Amino acid sequence: MQSTGILAEERTAPARESEVPSPRALGFEELVVAYQDSVFDFCCRMLGDREEATDQAQEIFISIHQSLASFREASKLSTWVFRVAKNHCLNRLKYLRRRGRGRSFAVEDVAEDSLQAAVPDLGHPDDALVRKDQAAIVHRAIAQLDDDQRALVVLREIEGMAYEEIAGVVDLPIGTVKSRLHRARERLAEIVVAMGVET
Amino acid sequence: MNARLDHQEVRGLFGALLDEELTDGKAASVREHLDGCTDCRIGWDRYARAIELVRKVAREKAPPSLASTILWRVRREGLFGARGLVRAHAHYRVPIEVMLPVVLGAAIAALILLWL
Numbered sequence: 001m002q003s004t005g006i007l008a009e010e011r012t013a014p015a016r017e018s019e020v021p022s023p024r025a026l027g028f029e030e031l032v033v034a035y036q037d038s039v040f041d042f043c044c045r046m047l048g049d050r051e052e053a054t055d056q057a058q059e060i061f062i063s064i065h066q067s068l069a070s071f072r073e074a075s076k077l078s079t080w081v082f083r084v085a086k087n088h089c090l091n092r093l094k095y096l097r098r099r100g101r102g103r104s105f106a107v108e109d110v111a112e113d114s115l116q117a118a119v120p121d122l123g124h125p126d127d128a129l130v131r132k133d134q135a136a137i138v139h140r141a142i143a144q145l146d147d148d149q150r151a152l153v154v155l156r157e158i159e160g161m162a163y164e165e166i167a168g169v170v171d172l173p174i175g176t177v178k179s180r181l182h183r184a185r186e187r188l189a190e191i192v193v194a195m196g197v198e199t
Numbered sequence: 200m201n202a203r204l205d206h207q208e209v210r211g212l213f214g215a216l217l218d219e220e221l222t223d224g225k226a227a228s229v230r231e232h233l234d235g236c237t238d239c240r241i242g243w244d245r246y247a248r249a250i251e252l253v254r255k256v257a258r259e260k261a262p263p264s265l266a267s268t269i270l271w272r273v274r275r276e277g278l279f280g281a282r283g284l285v286r287a288h289a290h291y292r293v294p295i296e297v298m299l300p301v302v303l304g305a306a307i308a309a310l311i312l313l314w315l
Contacts, residue, residue, distance in 0.1 A: 028273065032266045040261035054262055061269045062276070099294070138256045141249070157253045182214035189242075189249040197252070 028068070032061050035078075038159060039085050045154040046089035048143050052096075060088045079168040082159070086151050086169055093147055141191045149184035156181055204232050209239050213246045 039060055043053035064084055071080055142150055148170075155161045155169060166181075167174045204212075209232045215221050216229055233240045 029266070029270055032269050036261040036265050036269075037258065040265065041259040044259045050259075053259075054265060057261065057265060058269050058272065062272055065273050134252060135256050138253050142253070153253065157250055158256065158258065178214060182211070185214060185217075185246060185250055188253065189245040192249040192252065193245055 028065055031064070031077075031081075035081050036061075038078075039081065042082065042085050042154055042159060043089055045142055045158060046086075046147070046150060047092065048139070052092070056085075056088055056092055060085045063088065075168060076165060078161075079165050082155065082161075082165075082169045083171070086155075090147055090151070137192065137195060137197055141188055141195065144191050145184060145187060149180070149187060152177065152181045153184050153188060204228050206232075206236065206239055209233065209236070210242060213243055216243075217247060217250060 036057065040053055040057045043056045043060070044050060047053050047056060060081075064081060067084075071077075142153060145153060151170065152166065155166045156163075161169070163174050163177055167177045170177065172180075209229055212221065212225070212229050216226060219226075221229065233243055
């Protein structure tokens, strides 16, 4: 039987909150530097396009800058940042669909150049190839989830968030988050199998 | 002695098993079922492998110019004001194929009202 411990140990939750105490305790510039990679990564997964992700990451931080005064210290900074990011991405996806430019959910339609651009080359060529293959599979599989499922999977499995924080981001009770994430994971497993990936 | 779980119960606990949120007794019951049920075992392997794949993928790094672009925009929009309007126009401007019929319709409606 497959060990569950390995999976839990392999997760590397980003150490965001300990490094970034509050938006008022540090400048906006430091906030951008601290969160730009997380927000950009989230946008890439949600929108499936690096150019769109770059544009939206800019909009998200501009929006954060405009509403810094309304930030309540009671909520975690990362929760607030990701809530803004999630809302921007969902709105952008709706807008793009209305304009007939929504991201494609079909496996065949995911552009190869977009995959290449999304996967950095690291280390040994063989390792890089394996990583590229895996990243391409994940990219395509996540693209086939619906928007809300994709947001949950990205927040939990890629951004490494706790359920409590995800509940704050998506504004749902923890139990609902868990059950929806379970369905999203089941769907993801079906997609990965349908893609012919050996499990 | 662990309580026996049916297939549906076991599959419903995959998420909690993956997150290591089950009590020792419950986890043992699930594992016991998986050891004796090929279908659920395959289902669990697929579930866990798919999530493992996603968790292992490299995270994207923001383009080097992103932070400087954001800070430049913040300064610029602060200088020129009406930043919400500028931003909305830049990103959500109404397309001409929508705007044109709306303007024409409004003009015709105004003419009809004046004529009456």
